[in-house]
Amino acid sequence: MKTDVPCGTCTECCKSGQGLFLHPEQGDDVESYQYQVAKDRAGNPVFLLATTDAGSCVYLGPSGCTIYQRRPLLCRSFDCRKHYLILPRQDRDNLVRLGLSSRAVFNAGRTRLDTLSNAERQTCTDTRDEFFAP
Ligand code: SF4
Ligand code: SF4
Structure with a gap:
């Protein structure tokens, strides 16, 4: 579900250093993104958007999201x-x-x-x- 948050110029959740999880079970095409693999508590792989050394999403540009039209579920719904x-x-x-x-x-x-x-x-x-x- 797409949210209607009035983000304006805010990009805090793109540079928060928090887990930017991908959800292939809900339609995210993991292979279409730069991603990292981690493990959940049960040892199963989970996929996250790749981040820079500073913790920002690799797709965050100077003017905001550079893949806005195809941003993953979490970004559309948070x-x-x-x-x-x-x-x-x-x-x-x-x-x-x-x-x-x-x-x-x-x-x-x-x-x-x-x-x-x-x-x-x-x-x-x-x-x-x-x-x-x-
Ligand atoms: S959803 Fe993220 S980018 Fe939008 S206002 Fe909230 S913290 Fe900022
Ligand atoms: S894909 Fe775009 S909206 Fe999602 S975290 Fe990265 S820069 Fe932000």
Whole structure:
């Protein structure tokens, strides 16, 4: 599903150094990208977009994504606003501390919350309450 995040000139999730996973099971053509192979907890291979030494996606150019029309599923579907809203603050902080998520991406989501509809916001908070109830 394609999101409607008003990214503007933001490219934080392309340079966050986080795992830019490819999803061949959902249609990503892995071989059409520069990619890296890692292993999941069960030892199965997982595929990620290749990154530069600085952690940016290799397809990030000076003016944004250089393969925008064929960017993979994760890039088409990621919504930093929902990513921010769904995770409780402590979990966000922990993910940043562990290097598993990016403060800049969370901040990008937080500053765009007013572009979500009330219904979308409610769905996010309902999801958070369902999965992260104390
Ligand atoms: S962090 Fe959010 S606003 Fe920035 S590029 Fe990613 S999805 Fe767009
Ligand atoms: S493919 Fe494009 S949108 Fe996706 S992470 Fe790379 S530069 Fe960003």
